[in-house]
Amino acid sequence: MTVASAKGEVRVFRDLDELSRAAAGFFCEVAAKAARAGEVFIALSGGSTPQRLYETLSTQDYHDRVPWIKTQLFWSDERCVPPDHPDSNYGNAAAALAGLPISPLNVHRMRGEDPPEDAAREYEAEMREAFKVLPSEVPRFDLMLLGLGEDGHTGSLFPGTTALDDVTHLATSVFVEKLKSHRLTLTFPVINNAANVAFLVSGEKKREIFHRVMEDPSANLPSQRVQPTNGKLVWFVDEAVVGRNR
Ligand code: 6PG
Numbered sequence: 001m002t003v004a005s006a007k008g009e010v011r012v013f014r015d016l017d018e019l020s021r022a023a024a025g026f027f028c029e030v031a032a033k034a035a036r037a038g039e040v041f042i043a044l045s046g047g048s049t050p051q052r053l054y055e056t057l058s059t060q061d062y063h064d065r066v067p068w069i070k071t072q073l074f075w076s077d078e079r080c081v082p083p084d085h086p087d088s089n090y091g092n093a094a095a096a097l098a099g100l101p102i103s104p105l106n107v108h109r110m111r112g113e114d115p116p117e118d119a120a121r122e123y124e125a126e127m128r129e130a131f132k133v134l135p136s137e138v139p140r141f142d143l144m145l146l147g148l149g150e151d152g153h154t155g156s157l158f159p160g161t162t163a164l165d166d167v168t169h170l171a172t173s174v175f176v177e178k179l180k181s182h183r184l185t186l187t188f189p190v191i192n193n194a195a196n197v198a199f200l201v202s203g204e205k206k207r208e209i210f211h212r213v214m215e216d217p218s219a220n221l222p223s224q225r226v227q228p229t230n231g232k233l234v235w236f237v238d239e240a241v242v243g244r245n246r
Contacts, residue, residue: 007214007224008197008233015238016202020052023200023236027057027143028065030196034142035067041131043074043186045145045155046089049200053145054096068102072130076146077156077185078110080119080173088112116173116182123171123184139170144186144194148201150209152221155191156183163187164222188225195231199223204240211243 001012013019034040044050056062079087090109108126111119131139146154156174157163163174166187175182191197201210212219226233
């Protein structure tokens with residue numbers, strides 16, 4: 001089922017498996033279309049939800065439907081840990097995508113092991129280099145994957161943090177008090193400049209926050225600020241998120 005809302009298009013699926021297959025189809029569709037015009041730029045999201053999507057992309061049904069040789073992979077956010085740490089968004093996605101013909105030169109991870117601010121500045125430079133954009137320009141991703149936290153955060157754009165208002169950098173570091181740790185994240189100017197933004201949200205734990213995002217504009221949640229300027233916003237959610245009697 002698909003419903004249109006002020007917050008984009010909501011596509012509802014039976015469960016995480018079905019959601020992930022639909023998201024994989026969307027991923028392939030966006031990548032194949034972008035590849036007709038040149039290189040493909042995709043930002044992967046972190047956390048647990050998209051892991052099933054990454055595993056699905058590696059299966060027989062999908063793995064050769066993405067022009068991997070022309071695809072540049074980035075991350076929308078990262079934990080400040082080394083790449084081999086179990087919490088690393090890069091490490092988890094790389095493990096799921098390991099069997100695919102992706103050139104290491106096209107994989108742009110945020111260096112979570114470096115001092116956070118250095119890593120953010122370095123990532124910004126790496127993005128500019130890969131996108132070949134001028135200092136005044138904002139890179140335009142073909143696809144930006146995002147998740148939704150129970151507090152309404154997305155990427156590592158957490159409520160009440162300075163990162164929410166950073167409109168001068170493409171990537172920034174932020175200390176998240178509730179996590180007692182630093183994070184690295186793309187900023188809203190980059191997220192909202194994407195041609196396609198896809199949220200993947202699964203499970204009953206996300207029901208309350210999903211409905212607040214969709215139905216309470218006064219909630220002022222970070223994920224409500226994801227409003228692509230000239231792009232498509234699609235929510236891939238399952239029935240556990242939406243709830244049956246809504
Ligand atoms: C991260 C994320 C974060 C995540 C949400 C949802 O690094 O954790 O990028 O924004 O997408 O917290 O996480 P789950 O998918 O694990 O619920």
